[in-house]
Amino acid sequence: MSIQLSRAEFWLLNLVVEWRYPLARIDATNPDFFNHPCIGVPLDEIVETVWAMNERGWIRIYRLDDESEVALCGPADLIPLITLPSNAPGHPENEPFWRKQGLSGKPVVAYFGLTEIGGAIWEEFTQPNxxxxxxxxxxxxxxxxxxxxxxxxxxxxxxxxxxxxxxxxxxxxxxxxxxxxxxxxxxxxxxxxxxxxxxxxxxxxxxxxxxxxxxxxxxxxxxxxxxxxxxxxxxxxxxxxxxxxxxxxxx
Structure with missing residues (x-):
């Protein structure tokens, strides 16, 4: 069975082939970052795509502190995770701070990575050796x-x-x-x-x-x-x- 992927879907799959990636770094409009991957699609499309891929079981979204899955009720729950400012105490850019202070009461830092299903879909398109x-x-x-x-x-x-x-x-x-x-x-x-x-x-x-x-x-x-x-x-x-x-x- 052939699966059709959108540009955003393939970009997100390919982004986390080797390592899990923080959701707060996929927003290309965030002025706090430079030299980070971007795809040039609107933020709302990225949010909808991440939500759909998570619902299909292609990716897993989890907390950085304990690796538990992040409870999501809808696409709107992804927006604060993706648009987390880099000066927030829990942001990955402030690792020394949150490692000392802990994440209790701080913004949730979320990473996402491939599941076996998502990996198999990526392999179907890329045929890696x-x-x-x-x-x-x-x-x-x-x-x-x-x-x-x-x-x-x-x-x-x-x-x-x-x-x-x-x-x-x-x-x-x-x-x-x-x-x-x-x-x-x-x-x-x-x-x-x-x-x-x-x-x-x-x-x-x-x-x-x-x-x-x-x-x-x-x-x-x-x-x-x-x-x-x-x-x-x-x-x-x-x-x-x-x-x-x-x-x-x-x-």
Missing amino acids: WEFRVVKELNFESYSHPGSSPDDHILLRGSDEARLRWASSLVRRSIDVEYQCELKREPLKRSIEPYHAVYWKQLPRGWEIRFNLKRRPQVDRGRKKLHTHGPAHEAMMHWNWFADLWRQWAN
Whole structure:
């Protein structure tokens, strides 16, 4: 059975393929945001679309504090969740505040994500090749000095062992040049059964490779650094590294 999707429906499905997304960031008219995804349709159409997709079971809308489902009686209940000002105490942009203060009595912060049904509909349209998907996870105590903590490491995950080995060779080079570190020992590989390629998609088996890092001593003795690191820089490097794989996977 072929399912027809509107422009807004496909955009919303595609927005949450990899990660759940805050409803308060999908309003393109919100002046508090920049460089955020937008679709260029009126807010009322987005509200009606989100409501319909939730009613069909394609997406799930839940609270950020306890992950319970948000009780909705109609589309009007979505408007305060989508138009939540960024200076509101419970807004995701004010994470340090609401993590310290809690959400009791504060505006509800709502995220939405795909269900298995919504994921299956997205797959029908995109026909993704999950073997092309490789996830790189940085676990550094200090992003300005990776390898300084005994537990600093990089994780690679994927469902195809051969492609993961190829990605592993890229990480080996980045450890020396990009992070100015060296391996404590040979990378550790383990199988994962079952394997979650993304939060809503389960595959029979996947693999994980762990690279344990240590800081090169000469770097801390005054050697000129090749890069200045920080969370924004790491995010950009992660995206640059992942962009080619993503294009192959999505196409």
